[in-house]
Amino acid sequence: MKSLSVFTKDLGAALRNPKVLIPMFVVLFIPVLYSGLFLKAFWDPYGKMSDLPVAVVNEDKGADYEGQKLTAGNDMIAELKKTDGFQWNFVTRAQADAGLKDNSYYMAIVVPEDFSAKATTLLDDEPQQAKIIFEPNEGYNFLAGQIGGTAVKDIKTKVSAKVTEAYTESVFDKITEISTGIGEAGDGATQIAAGAGKLDDGAVKLQENLLLLTDGTGKLLNGVAPLTKGVTDLNTGAAALESGSSTLAGGLQQLSAAHKQLQDGVTQSSAGSKQLSDGLQKTATGAAQLQAGTQSAVEGTTKLQAGTASVVDGSAKLQAGLTSSVDGSAKLAAGLKASTDGSVKVSAGAKAVADGLQQLAKSDPQLAASPAVQKLLAASAAVATGTEQLQQSQQQLAEGATALHSGQEQLVLGADQLHTGAQQLDAGVTQLHEGAQQLNAGSTQLLNGQKQLSQGATTLAAGGNKLAAGMKQFGAKLSEAAAGGTQLAAGGKALQAGTSTLLSGVGQLGSGISSVADGSKQLSDGAGELKKGMDELKSGSNELASKLTDAAAQTSTVKKTDAMVQMFAQPVEIETQVVNEVPNYGTGFAPYFLSLGLFVGALICTLVIPMRGSEVIGASRFNRFISRTLSFSLMSLIQSLLASIVVLYGLGLNVQNVPLFYAFTFITSLSFMWAIQAVVTWLDQPGRFVVIVILIFQLTTSAGTFPLELIPNWMKFFNPLLPMTYSVKGFKAVISTGDYSAMWGDAGTLAIYGIVFLALTLAYFMTRDLENEVEVTSEQVLTV
Structure with a gap:
């Protein structure tokens, strides 16, 4: 109630002050001026063409x-x-x-x-x-x-x-x-049809005569075929005879030449067989010596086997001895290391005794002058030097023992390899012995074969002599046959030339008869086609005359x-069927100009109504918020009512639903008012500049005039972000299309805009301290 009291006092003060009341009254008609005058000017421009x-x-x-x-x-x-x-x-x-x-x-x-x-x-x-x-x-x-x-x-x-x-x-x-x-x-x-009938009769007679000609040429062609085949076969036989006789003559000549070479070869073969017989005799003697040598090799490998067995046994014993030596060298190295460690301790102790005696002598000069003490000092120094040398010698002995142990290990490895090699040598000697035995057996077989080959060579030499005599007689007869083959080839060539000429003539005769047969057949076929064409001409001319x-x-x-x-x-006429008819320009532009007028009216209200102050001194933050919000909301209600009444009854705008038109107009006006109130409350004068920039973007991106698709692509980004987009769409729905679900959706979006900005206004009042009296007085001066 306190909040309403502050609002009532602020409203009463404004109504009592003419300087405030008059500007407020004028501001109420801003939406009417925008929407009414603009729509009136463009209501129906085609009506005054x-x-x-x-x-x-x-x-x-x-x-x-x-x-x-x-x-x-x-x-x-x-x-x-x-x-x-x-x-x-x-x-x-x-x-x-x-x-x-x-x-x-x-x-x-x-x-x-x-x-x-x-x-x-x-x-x-x-x-x-x-x-x-x-x-x-x-x-x-x-x-x-x-x-x-x-x-x-x-x-x-x-x-x-x-x-x-x-x-x-x-x-x-x-x-x-x-x-x-x-x-x-x-x-x-009709006359053409009569003439076509006469032509058809002539075509029948022509076809009959051409059939007789075709039949005769066919019989003649059938008689030429056997003659052609006989001459062809004769020519083929003559060609084969000529080719065979030529081949036979050439072959006999080659055979004669080859016979001479063969005869020479037989003579050489006879001489060679004698040499072969002599060589085989020598080979038999060598084979006997080879058999004796292989027998000696077998006996030697037997002895070598016994020696390699002894080597294998000795290498095994050497391997065992070296293994024992490695163990001893390991123990020696360990003992010398222990001795070295002891000598190090003795050397350190002797040095400590010598140093102690030196310090004692320095502390007591009288004692140091004693001959016994001096001898003791010299002895202790000598002991320390000796133990140090002993320690160094033992160190060298230990290193030598270590080296000896390493060498012993390498010897063991070498002994292992030696034993392995001895075993491989023993296996190789065994294989060598077996091979010597096989070689001995082969040499025995070779000796037997050489004896048989020697006997065959003697028989070959005797046959070679007989063959040489027969080849001389065959050569004489072969020369006579070669001369007869040459004469036969000449006769076959002459016969082939004659049959070729005969075949050419028969071919020309058959070709000529075939051409005559083909021509007569083509004439016969053509006559048939002519007859068929004349039938069609006769039928077609009759049909043509009828048609x-x-x-x-x-x-x-x-x-x-x-x-x-x-x-x-003009065969085509356009029939126009309008969907959601818009009767004139004014109705089409009403959503755009109504949105524009309500937005500008809300902006002008921020110039005549105080944004933050109150007539009530000391009013709380929340009360001032309620007072300012109710003031702007009341102005929004009056502006929306005036604008709706003027366009409905002054301009005669037809809408789909009058109550919903009033309701959507008020929701749009209230949403714009609360949004502009928040921006100007937070930013003051710069806020009005921001609102004007937003208005400019809305004018170009709300799709109130040209379709959204026709504006530049980068401007389309702002279309879903600005409230006028939804006010234009909602007004189109309630005025022209009657899509009330879309209208309520757009009204809900506008309500969200209004509530969000109203919350920002509340946040401003609740986070700022109370204005001091100077600020309140300055705002009151604006209302005076």
């Missing part, structure tokens, strides 16, 4: 087309005079140029003098399109030029339809002429009417 002056110049001279006068330019002027789309001014070209220059006209439409003439070039090899010149005065008003461009496209469509009507009338006139020509063509096709007669009858029924011509000229 007839006030927009446009110059129209017709320079078309017309043209003749298929015996008709085509005046497309005059038809366009007549069409424009029927419509009130613009304020048409039918002027000359000079007047149009002057009007565009002094901004009397927003645009000019010029029909060139060859407009109709180019429209008649439809059937030319290079047809030319007729052109309408559109000259918008974009520097005077860009949007007027864009609107005019749309209107000119509609004019182009209508003029094109008129030109097409002229084309269509000409086409229908030609159809009438074609109907007459088709009837005459039908009569001609042409039908076509003439059907084309004669085509009657030209105005409705048919118009259908040909």
Whole structure:
């Protein structure tokens, strides 16, 4: 209740002060001025298009087309005079140029003098399109030029339809002429059918005669075939005889030459067999000596086996002895090490005694002068020196013992290797003995074989002599056969040449008869095709005559009417079915301008209402927060009500649901108000600059005018982040589409914006100390 009391006192003070009341009252109408005046100005701009002056110049001279006068330019002027789309001014070209220059006209439409003439070039090899010149005065008003461009496209469509009507009338006139020509063509096709019947009879007789010719040439060709085969076989045999006789002659000559070489070889073989017999006798003697040597080798390897066995046994004993020696050297090294350690201790003790006697003598000069003490000092020094030398000698002995032990270990390794090698040597000697035994057995077999070979060589020498005599006689007969083979080859060659000539002649005869047979067969086939073609010609000409007669009858029924011509000229009509119809520009822009007005109204409120202070001196933080928030919320309620009433009843805006329109308008206004209150409360004057920057971003990214897809890509990033995006979408839903679920979703998003910023405002008041009296007084001065 205390919070409401502070709010009531602040409100009462404002209402009693005209300097505060009047600005507050004016601020309430800011959203009305933005939304109402802007929407009124752009409510239905196309409804006053007839006030927009446009110059129209017709320079078309017309043209003749298929015996008709085509005046497309005059038809366009007549069409424009029927419509009130613009304020048409039918002027000359000079007047149009002057009007565009002094901004009397927003645009000019010029029909060139060859407009109709180019429209008649439809059937030319290079047809030319007729052109309408559109000259918008974009520097005077860009949007007027864009609107005019749309209107000119509609004019182009209508003029094109008129030109097409002229084309269509000409086409229908030609159809009438074609109907007459088709009837005459039908009569001609009937005559063609009669002539085709006569040609068909002649084709039948031609085909019969050609069949007889084909049959005769076939029989002649069959008779030539056996003759050709016989001559071919004869020629093949002659060629084979010529080739065989030539080969035989050459072979006999080669055989004769080879026989001479063979005879020489037999003579040499006879001499060689005698030498072989003599050599074999010597080989037999060597084989006997080899057998005796291998027997000696067997006996030697037996003795060598016994020696290697002794070596293996000795190496085993050497290995055992060295192993014992290694153990002894190890014990010697250990003993010398222990002795060395003892000598080190004795040396240290002797040195300590000598040092002690020296110190004692220094402490008592009288005692030091005693001869006995001096002898004792000399003896102790000698003992210390001797023990030190002894210790060094024992150290050297220990090192030598260690080296001896290492050498003994290496000897043991060498003995192991020696024993292993002795065992391998023993195995090798055993293999050598076995090989000597095998060699002895082989030498015995070799000796026996040499004896048999010697006997065979004696027999070979006797046969060689007989072969040499027979080869002489065979050589004489072979020379006679070679001479006869040469004569046979010459006769075979002459026979082959004659049969080749005979075969060539028979081939030419068969080829000629075959060509005649092929030609007669092709003529016969062609006659069949001719007969078939004549049948088709006869059938087709009859059908052509029938079809042409039908076509003439059907084309004669085509009657030209105005409705048919118009259908040909404009066969397609556009039927527009609007989804979520928007009747005018004002309705389409209402979501954008309402959002803009409510946002600007909230911003202006921060200029006339104190942001932090209160009329109640000493008011608490929370009470001041409640007072300021209720003040801004009340202004938001009044602004949203005024804006809604003006657009609903002043401008006649039609919405899908009036109560929801009031509710969404208030939610939007309250969300904007709380967001701007938080920014300005925290930042003061810089906060208003921040709000203006946010407003600029919202104007370009909220998709209230152009679709979101048409703005630059980097601006699209801000679209889902700013509250006006959701206010524009929600107003579209409640005004045009009736999608209430989408409206409530956008209202929820706006509510989240408002609550978050309201919490920031509360955080400001709860974290700041109470304003001092100077600050309160300064804010009160603003309200006075």
